[in-house]
Amino acid sequence: MKKGKVDALLGIVFGDEGKGKVVDYFTPQYDVVARFAGGPNAGHTIIFDGKKFVLRSIPSGIFDTHKINIIGNGCVLAPDLFLAEAKELENAGYNLKDRLQISKRAHLILPTHRCLDHAYENLKGKNKIGTTGKGIGPAYSDKAARVGLRVGDILNNFEEKYQSLKGRHERLLHDLHYEYDITEEEKRWMEGIEYMRQFQLVDSEVEINHYLDEGKTVLAEGAQGTMLDLDHGTYPFVSSSNTTSGGVCTGLGIAPNRIDDVFGIFKAYSTRVGAGPFPVELFDETGDTIREIGNEYGAVTGRNRRCGWIDLVALKYAVIINGVTQLIMMKGDVLDNFATIKACVAYQKDGVTTQDMPYDTAGWQPVYEELPGWQQDLTQLKSEDQFPKALNDYIKYIEAYVKVPIKIVSVGPDREATIVRH
Numbered sequence: 001m002k003k004g005k006v007d008a009l010l011g012i013v014f015g016d017e018g019k020g021k022v023v024d025y026f027t028p029q030y031d032v033v034a035r036f037a038g039g040p041n042a043g044h045t046i047i048f049d050g051k052k053f054v055l056r057s058i059p060s061g062i063f064d065t066h067k068i069n070i071i072g073n074g075c076v077l078a079p080d081l082f083l084a085e086a087k088e089l090e091n092a093g094y095n096l097k098d099r100l101q102i103s104k105r106a107h108l109i110l111p112t113h114r115c116l117d118h119a120y121e122n123l124k125g126k127n128k129i130g131t132t133g134k135g136i137g138p139a140y141s142d143k144a145a146r147v148g149l150r151v152g153d154i155l156n157n158f159e160e161k162y163q164s165l166k167g168r169h170e171r172l173l174h175d176l177h178y179e180y181d182i183t184e185e186e187k188r189w190m191e192g193i194e195y196m197r198q199f200q201l202v203d204s205e206v207e208i209n210h211y212l213d214e215g216k217t218v219l220a221e222g223a224q225g226t227m228l229d230l231d232h233g234t235y236p237f238v239s240s241s242n243t244t245s246g247g248v249c250t251g252l253g254i255a256p257n258r259i260d261d262v263f264g265i266f267k268a269y270s271t272r273v274g275a276g277p278f279p280v281e282l283f284d285e286t287g288d289t290i291r292e293i294g295n296e297y298g299a300v301t302g303r304n305r306r307c308g309w310i311d312l313v314a315l316k317y318a319v320i321i322n323g324v325t326q327l328i329m330m331k332g333d334v335l336d337n338f339a340t341i342k343a344c345v346a347y348q349k350d351g352v353t354t355q356d357m358p359y360d361t362a363g364w365q366p367v368y369e370e371l372p373g374w375q376q377d378l379t380q381l382k383s384e385d386q387f388p389k390a391l392n393d394y395i396k397y398i399e400a401y402v403k404v405p406i407k408i409v410s411v412g413p414d415r416e417a418t419i420v421r422h
Ligand code: GDP
Pocket: 011, 015, 016, 017, 018, 019, 020, 021, 042, 043, 044, 045, 046, 047, 294, 295, 299, 330, 331, 332, 333, 334, 410, 411, 412, 413, 414, 417
C-alpha cells in the first residue's frame, strides 16, 4: 500500500508554537496540506514579503498556489468566520475555490454553540477554562452526542436540520438563563453557508487516500498542542479535540502506517493562554520580559500569554505520545538577552520528584537546571555554523533529555528566518 506518505507537524506544548510559519515553510515539499483537528480557536501566523496573515481554519499551505489544501473531517468550522478569513485571502489575491477542499464530515459551529461556550464558562465561575469563545467545546460535544450538523448537511434539507439543532440549543440556553441576541450573527452565518457552497465539499478521506495511492505527499497541520489534547493534556483545561498524532488518523481518515515523520514544534521557552496548571509559569519580571520580547499575546484573542522557561518534562511526554521523529525549535531569538536560561528537568511535590507527566500537574513545582545564555542577536544568523556555542549547548542539552534531534531552529517570525541543522 505504501506509495505517498503523510508527515505530521504538531504543536507539542500549549499551542502557538509557530505551526503556521513552519507549515508555510514546508509546503513546497508537499502536494497536499490538511488540517485534521480544531477550528477557529486556532490562530496560525504566517509572515513573508512584508505581509502578515493569521489563519484560523484554512490550512497554512494556502500561500503556495500550486498545492491542494484540505479542511479534514476532524475539524469544526464556523461558516461566518470562514467567510471572513477566505475573503481576506481573496482580497489579497489568493484564489481559493479551486484548491481548497472541505470535508463533508467536518462539523459546523452554530452561533448558538458560541452562546453555549460562553454560558458554560460563566457557569464554571472561578474554574473557567478560558476558552477562545468560538464554540469549540459545544460543537465537539454535539458531534460526540451524535446530534451535530456536518458540512455535508448543507447540501440537503439544511434549514430544517439547522432549526432543529438550534432549538435544542435554545432550550439549553433558556435553562441556563443565558441572554443573547444572535440576529446579526446568524445572518452572517447563513451568508457563510451560501459562500461555502461554492467550494469543493468532498469526501476528504477518499480524496486523501487517492492522492496517497498516486504517490502524492501530505502534510498534516496540527492545531493547538499536545498539552491541550482532550485525552492527554491538562484536562479539563484543554480543548475538545485530539491534537496529537492519533488525531491525524481519525481527523483525516488515514491509516497509522501511512504516517512517516512526525515533526514536533516547540518554543525555546514556554507559554500558555487560558487557565489551567502551568508548573513553569513565571510571575516575575523575567516572565514579563519574555512576554514583551516574544510578543506573547494571542494571535486571535489578543489575550496575554502566560510565560515561563522551557518544560522538558512536558516536551519528553509529548515526544512519546506523538512518536515525534524530529524537533523544531522556535523563537530562540527571544532569549537573546538573557545571561542565564533555565530548563525544567523534573517536577517536585510532597517530597516526590518525577520526570513523568503526572495525572494532574497542579501543585507540582519545577526543578530547574541553569544554562548560560548566548547574549547575541540570533536574528542575523543564516546557517548553523554561525550558531553561538551557548545556543549549540542549549540545543544539545534538550536533545539529550528528549532523545530526538532538533532539525530546525527558527530565529525570527519571517519565513526566511529559518535555519536547518544537518
Ligand atoms: P501557531 O498557532 O503555532 O501557528 O503560532 P502563532 O502564530 O499563534 O504564534 C507564534 C508567533 O510567533 C507568531 O506571532 C509568529 O509570527 C511568531 N514567530 C514564529 N516563529 C518565530 C521566531 O522564531 N521568532 C520570533 N521572534 N517570532 C516567531
